[in-house]
Amino acid sequence: METRAPAVVAVVVTTGSAPGLEATLSSLVAQSYEELSLLVMANGATEHVATRVASVAPAAFVRVLDENRGFAAACNEAAVMTDGSAFFLFCHDDVRLEADAVQQMVESAFRTNAGVVTPKVVSYDDPYVLLHVGQTCDRFGVVRERVEPGEIDHGQQDLERDVFVAPGGVTLVRADLFATLRGFDPLIVALGEDIDLCWRAQSAGARIVVAPQARVAHRETIATNERPVAAIGARRASRQTLQRRHQLLIVATGWGRGRMITTLATLFVLDAMELLLSIVGRDGERASSILGSWRWLFSQRRRIRERRLRRRDTTILSDDELHRLQVGGASRLQRFFLTLVREGLDGARGVLPDALVEPEVTDEESAGVGFAAGFAPNEEFDDGLTEITGPHSRPSRVLTSFRAQVVALVIAAGLWVLGSRNLVAMHLPLVGRLAPLDSWWSTWRHFFASWSPNGVGTGDPGMPGYGLLGFAGTLVFGRMGILPRLVLVGAAPFAALGMSRLLKGRVSNRARVVGVLATLGLPTGLNMISQGRIDVLVAVAGLPFIVRRLLALLAVPGFRDVPYPDPVPFGTTGWRVTEAGQRMSVIMMIATMTAFAPSTLVLVALVIAGVTMSRWLVADAQQPDVAPWRLLGSIVFNVAIFLLPMTFDTLMAGRRALGLFGLPGGPWSMPSWSHLLRGVDGLFGGGWLGWCLPLAAIVGLLIARRERAALAAKTSVIAVLTLLLATLSGHHWLGSFAPDLDVLLALYTLCLAVMAAVCVGAIENDLRDMAFGWRQAGSALAVGALALSLIPFAIAMGSGRFDLPTTSVAESLSSLHPTNGGGYRVLWLGDPSVLPVAGWSVVPGLAAATTMNGLPGGNELFTSPASGASDVILADIRQAIEGRTVALGALLAPAGISAVVVMNDAATFVEGQRPAASRALPAGLLSTLNAQTGLALTLQTPSAAVYTNADFHGLYSAVDPSTRSLVPIFTSSKASGALPKGTPRVVLGLAPASAFALDVDGHTTTRSTSHGWAPTYAVNAATKHWVASVSLHQFPLNGILALFTLGMWLIIWLGFGWVQRLEWLFTGRRPRHESEVP
Amino acid sequence: MKGKQRLLTVVVLGLAGVVAVNQWSGVSNVASPLDPTSPLASSSVLYCPGLTNAAGGLSGSVVLFNTTASSRHVVLSVTSPGSTSAVVKRAFTLPAYGQHALAPSRLAKAAFYAVTAAIDGGGVRGEVLSSSGQSEASCASRGVTHWVATGLSTLVGSSATLALFNPTATSAVFNVQTYSANGFLQPAAWQGLTVAPKGLVTIDLSTLLANTSAIGVDVRVVRGSLVSVADQVINGAGSFSAGSRGPSARDRFALVPTANRVLARIVVSNPARIPAHVSLGIGLGKFAVPSQRFTVAPLTSSTFVVTPNTAIPAAGLANVTLRASVPVIAALQTGIASAVVRKSPLHLSPQRTSWRTWLIADATGRGYGNVLVSNTSHHTLTITVVGGALGHTPTTVTTTIEGDTSRNLLRLAPQLATLRHAMVTITAGSNDLLVTATASAHVGQSGTVPRTALDGR
Known part of the structure; x- marks a missing residue:
């Protein structure tokens, strides 16, 4: 009886031009295996495939498919067409088999009872280079090779063994297994169908074996992008997207429910981290791949369900058993970290750096032996003075390697996490600007509101800070409480990131690391955290980014070495990088920061003035064609438009307009000159170690040359101008113009950090050109100083909250609620930097603010510079301070002020605990308040004094007919209720008077004003039901203005390419993808 | 290098400017003295304790003077010891450049009175004036936290009473200690005394300091502030002592009488724990009188007789300047020599600044x-x-x-x-x-x- 070898049908799937098709067919024709049939599946439009096949393999069958639905679909079609074969040999059209490959694979299948056999795959061009010897994968469906890239075949992989995945190219599959598994998954059109089939085969209990005696050369034209993926459903997707999609599909269908959920969840987290990295690294393709893959997975949920149901029929191995066949961990993550450590972030992200030009070693140089071989013919002994340019030449080894730099940054990041550990969950005290935020909806309402309660009330437009807060709250899904913590914890690291970008390309990576560490440890950032000044922290965070862009707009050498591209229409994708786009993006950044810290505009002016002045002193190599003052004017004008409500408020403020930038503090509480030079206004940085950074900056200024000198010159002039402005305004030499000192110090300390980095760069590059002397000694001192400057930073980590107090004076006040009910206000007096709510200046060193019904809340975060009717209150306080009145209680009573809180410290005094910020009150203030006839001192501590107003008669009051005196009415939460019967008059402590109406028994009452501002209503004596309600009637001009402002931001945002990207919404035409084959 | 030199010069000058402005701008946080009764004030208040009823020896009236060209609306409140609110109130209008006198004893019955005048403007001054017209004390516009007086006497036929009024809406707490020729006294009964808001408290020194002369009183307010007056009654004739805000090492007493049958004494109390070496400079017309020196033991009082004094001619009004090695409490006692005329008060003139x-x-x-x-x-x-x-x-x-x-x-x-x-x-x-x-x-x-x-x- 004749025994025949099992029939094998070789299915070759070809697409497109397939240049290697003939070679593939030839190698199949040349196989030694006798029972081999050849079936060519032409996927979609192919070039003369029948003729080409006929010329090489005339006995082959050819089937031309109308559409290219991918390799998997073609193979499935082939399987349906054939009958009676024992094995299928699925081949790509770019392989080349050795003559006995099929024979070896079939024998291996029988020997091992394998369901799937894969050969040893070698490089098409060099058969000694191994590509695959089977593959394995992790639980996320990520393949891991068993050979190293470029590994030479020495027979080390010649053991026949089980593998998890048989890579595509040439795969022998038992026909019955193929039928059981229902073939390849047609949903996977390319890149991944092999993994999926093998996964299902493994689940079904089949063995997958590598037969290393069978050698196949594979060009991998699809995988290497030599040929595009032309299958339907994959044309618009990049390779990355396809791979991600199919991995997700495999995970979603390949596991049982429990493991599927956990694996998908883990994958989601990993992808989210990768997404964040992509966004930060501006890798748009990766980001869209990640998002697209998850979106695709969600859209295929019905099909996934069907596959899962089908899988149940064939699954034999449990999830645990299946997982034991795989490798542990997450291959992609491991690969990322390995590449990160070896090649840096760009390498890990897949961004390849420009190739370094390595000096070629010629034969002449490499020849020679002995002592003479150590010298090249043209070598000189004293060539140490040769100028060495570029950041690749490093005179010392400290912090030179990427690994060392990463370690330094990781340690710094770890220290920061340690130092801010308590800020994440601790209760935030009511210091600085840490008043609790209102809900997301309420915050938006404050932006659109027609009335705000600041002072005695105002109808001025809501400050744009509310709008930006609302927008930020949207990004955190309405969890507004996260925002202050984000700023506290993230401002300094964000600034450090900005510093890194600012210095990129200007100094070496080592100097950049020094600049980043200096930024993290700047006293300004740490002090502002300890004082809860999140407004200043916003400025600290954004300042490096703004400075970088300003320097580019001012054409500072090194920041803009190539001209801006030609202008393109607004809204197209290239608009952002044009000059107009760059200008607009910096304007938007400045506007964002100015909304929280208006003194940011002053910083912009200082930067521009500093650069301009520096150019007068030290001309740049090339005089740029830039009009700095026009730039400044443009920025200010545009920011004013972007923050139109704030601009409107400022214009209405009149003589108080300059108060927008800051309220004058007491000259006695101004930091000393030594503190100013160290950039210190608080607890951190005041020791002698605080001199380290300024010392390094000075050394940098003295020894820097070339482009470093230009940067140091500009930075130093900016720093000096900033200090001068801070000093002059702090001592009231500039009148009422008193920009926030801490915001000014933010710019000053930023300059110090830049100059510290320049110092390192100068030591690396410029010192070698100088004769030995004081410069070298100074440099050594600077290096030591930079090292020592880290000590205060490390010490600051101790408390875990940078000494932010755990409680505040405001919260420690047990009760400010008056005993006689009704709405009320609290008047807060103190230094502007100590008050827990923004207010107006009374006299230098004393600001006043009011809050309604207790402690400050989210509706009193921002105060318009226009005091409006509140001027009356401020004038009364000033009178009392000047000794011109003793009836302050009676004067404050119409505003419904029931208590006066005088603070000289934001935090409650606790013995042994450092206070957050102690600012002395103007001398004589307390004795003046003690002399007031209507104010009773009810509480006095070292931090605060609280006076109860004996003349208080309620925020809403009515004349008691029997006593003829004013009595409180209504409650603190409701502006309606019963009136004393027979009352002739109702007085409200709400301004502006024109905005409020009082209805008594359903009838509107006549309004007049008392005390010049308080609405007073005459009540008809014939009233039957003594019930009244107060209503606000104000034309929604503020809302319209807010809407206009929002619209403007939206329109400008659209300008950054979104008009083009979203064009398809209106026209129906999708933008053409780069990967599409025309 | 020229450019770099310019740059460095500018940087150095800028930093020097920062140091200079900070160092020499000379800003200090010192309260400027206020004039609460300035005509520019929109409201003011005067506190006038010290008056008694007829039996007290210092009955009289509160007199208010309007120094401005506008009339002033005044609300007077009368308070007596033990009451927590005003016993009676009166409102009237004070004409421009005019005066108004009001006797509290006509409005209420009490042993002691404190009168508060709330004025709807400034420029009004006030005083308490005894009914004999021979003693007066200025009303105060605000309380003080430290009050001293000396020269008080509780000898037979004499009484000295402190009247302490709390002008604020907050309870005041104070301590009293005394100095006399016999020494220092800090009685427990006079420590931690409380005065209710707008309340009046009186302390009779003779309850604990009987038959003592040259008593110096030191009132320290621990919380709040007080307006204080000392009532001295000798042989039925009374005089006020408005006291002063604290000890002083330099004082001036102008118009000290040096004449026959006249008594003029400088009483000095030393609140320090070291001896006070006092030097009195006597300026008396064409006479060159050598400085008179004496020492006051710690925590005691001492009296220097200006006239009759053989070293000092009786030649009219002298200008006496006091210099002490430590801050002291001083007062001028003047009167007719008691041996000649009875029922003549000894007037106390406290230190004035x-x-x-x-x-x-x-x-x-x-x-x-x-x-x-x-x-x-x-x-x-x-x-x-x-x-x-x-x-x-x-x-x-x-x-x-x-x-x-x-x-x-x-x-x-x-x-x-x-x-x-x-x-x-x-x-x-x-x-x-x-x-x-x-x-x-x-x-x-x-x-x-x-x-x-x-x-x-």
Whole structure:
């Protein structure tokens, strides 16, 4: 009886031009295996495939498919067409088999009872280079090779063994297994169908074996992008997207429910981290791949369900058993970290750096032996003075390697996490600007509101800070409480990131690391955290980014070495990088920061003035064609438009307009000159170690040359101008113009950090050109100083909250609620930097603010510079301070002020605990308040004094007919209720008077004003039901203005390419993808 | 390198400017003295404790003077010891340049009274005036946290009572300690005493300091502030002592009488724990009187007799300056020698500190004997004298006083023919003015009866 070898049908799937098709067919024709049939599946439009096949393999069958639905679909079609074969040999059209490959694979299948056999795959061009010897994968469906890239075949992989995945190219599959598994998954059109089939085969209990005696050369034209993926459903997707999609599909269908959920969840987290990295690294393709893959997975949920149901029929191995066949961990993550450590972030992200030009070693140089071989013919002994340019030449080894730099940054990041550990969950005290935020909806309402309660009330437009807060709250899904913590914890690291970008390309990576560490440890950032000044922290965070862009707009050498591209229409994708786009993006950044810290505009002016002045002193190599003052004017004008409500408020403020930038503090509480030079206004940085950074900056200024000198010159002039402005305004030499000192110090300390980095760069590059002397000694001192400057930073980590107090004076006040009910206000007096709510200046060193019904809340975060009717209150306080009145209680009573809180410290005094910020009150203030006839001192501590107003008669009051005196009415939460019967008059402590109406028994009452501002209503004596309600009637001009402002931001945002990207919404035409084959 | 040199120069100059401005801008957080009764005030208040009922020996009235051209609406509140709110209130209008007197004993029955005058503007001064017209004390516009007085006596036939009024809406807490020739006393009963808001408390020194003379009193307010007056009654004749705000190492007593049958004594109490070496400079016309020196033991009182004193000629009014090695409490006691005339009070003139504005107002109609205006500084002062008859528009004269000199008011303002029924405001540009006055001769022998210039503090 004749025994025949099992029939094998070789299915070759070809697409497109397939240049290697003939070679593939030839190698199949040349196989030694006798029972081999050849079936060519032409996927979609192919070039003369029948003729080409006929010329090489005339006995082959050819089937031309109308559409290219991918390799998997073609193979499935082939399987349906054939009958009676024992094995299928699925081949790509770019392989080349050795003559006995099929024979070896079939024998291996029988020997091992394998369901799937894969050969040893070698490089098409060099058969000694191994590509695959089977593959394995992790639980996320990520393949891991068993050979190293470029590994030479020495027979080390010649053991026949089980593998998890048989890579595509040439795969022998038992026909019955193929039928059981229902073939390849047609949903996977390319890149991944092999993994999926093998996964299902493994689940079904089949063995997958590598037969290393069978050698196949594979060009991998699809995988290497030599040929595009032309299958339907994959044309618009990049390779990355396809791979991600199919991995997700495999995970979603390949596991049982429990493991599927956990694996998908883990994958989601990993992808989210990768997404964040992509966004930060501006890798748009990766980001869209990640998002697209998850979106695709969600859209295929019905099909996934069907596959899962089908899988149940064939699954034999449990999830645990299946997982034991795989490798542990997450291959992609491991690969990322390995590449990160070896090649840096760009390498890990897949961004390849420009190739370094390595000096070629010629034969002449490499020849020679002995002592003479150590010298090249043209070598000189004293060539140490040769100028060495570029950041690749490093005179010392400290912090030179990427690994060392990463370690330094990781340690710094770890220290920061340690130092801010308590800020994440601790209760935030009511210091600085840490008043609790209102809900997301309420915050938006404050932006659109027609009335705000600041002072005695105002109808001025809501400050744009509310709008930006609302927008930020949207990004955190309405969890507004996260925002202050984000700023506290993230401002300094964000600034450090900005510093890194600012210095990129200007100094070496080592100097950049020094600049980043200096930024993290700047006293300004740490002090502002300890004082809860999140407004200043916003400025600290954004300042490096703004400075970088300003320097580019001012054409500072090194920041803009190539001209801006030609202008393109607004809204197209290239608009952002044009000059107009760059200008607009910096304007938007400045506007964002100015909304929280208006003194940011002053910083912009200082930067521009500093650069301009520096150019007068030290001309740049090339005089740029830039009009700095026009730039400044443009920025200010545009920011004013972007923050139109704030601009409107400022214009209405009149003589108080300059108060927008800051309220004058007491000259006695101004930091000393030594503190100013160290950039210190608080607890951190005041020791002698605080001199380290300024010392390094000075050394940098003295020894820097070339482009470093230009940067140091500009930075130093900016720093000096900033200090001068801070000093002059702090001592009231500039009148009422008193920009926030801490915001000014933010710019000053930023300059110090830049100059510290320049110092390192100068030591690396410029010192070698100088004769030995004081410069070298100074440099050594600077290096030591930079090292020592880290000590205060490390010490600051101790408390875990940078000494932010755990409680505040405001919260420690047990009760400010008056005993006689009704709405009320609290008047807060103190230094502007100590008050827990923004207010107006009374006299230098004393600001006043009011809050309604207790402690400050989210509706009193921002105060318009226009005091409006509140001027009356401020004038009364000033009178009392000047000794011109003793009836302050009676004067404050119409505003419904029931208590006066005088603070000289934001935090409650606790013995042994450092206070957050102690600012002395103007001398004589307390004795003046003690002399007031209507104010009773009810509480006095070292931090605060609280006076109860004996003349208080309620925020809403009515004349008691029997006593003829004013009595409180209504409650603190409701502006309606019963009136004393027979009352002739109702007085409200709400301004502006024109905005409020009082209805008594359903009838509107006549309004007049008392005390010049308080609405007073005459009540008809014939009233039957003594019930009244107060209503606000104000034309929604503020809302319209807010809407206009929002619209403007939206329109400008659209300008950054979104008009083009979203064009398809209106026209129906999708933008053409780069990967599409025309 | 020129560019770099310019740059470095600018940087160095800039930093030097920062240091210079910070170092030499000379800003200090010092409260400027306030004049609560300034005409510019929109509201003011005067506190006038010290009056008693007829049996107390210091019955009298509160007199208010309006130094402005506008009338003032005044609400007077009368408080007595033990009451937590005003016993009675009266409202009236004080005419421009006018005066108004009100006797609290006519409004309420109590042993002691404290009167509060709430005024709807500034420029009003007040005093308590005994019914004999021989003693007066200035009303205060705000309380103090430290009050001292000396020269009090609880000898047989004498009584000394402290009247302490709390002008604020907050309870005040205070301690009292005394110094006398017998030594120091800090009785437990006088520690931690509380005065309710707007309340009045009296302390009879004789309850714990019987038969003692030259008593110095030191009241320290622990919480809040107080307005205090000491009532001294000797042989039924009473006088007020307004005291002062604390010990001083330098004092000036102008118009000290040195004459026959006149008694003038400087009483000094030493609150320090070391001896006080006191030197008295006597300026007496053409006579060169050597400085008189004496030592006051720690925590005791001592008395120096100016007249009769064989070392000091009896030759009219002397100018006595006191210098002490430590801050002391001093007062001038003047009167008729008790051996000759009974029931004549010993008047106490406490230490006064210079101020920028003083009021001389003759509520009694008896005029003044001498009014001396002194410039306590070393430089020439320009002063404005606004004076005229009560109820009439005054005239204004501007003149100067050289440093460290004193001038008679009538010489400075010749437009004032007499000071009877007159009201004169003397104002300087700085706090270097001191005004001392005595009653006319038919009220008391020249210089023995002091009159009070009102400073409104």
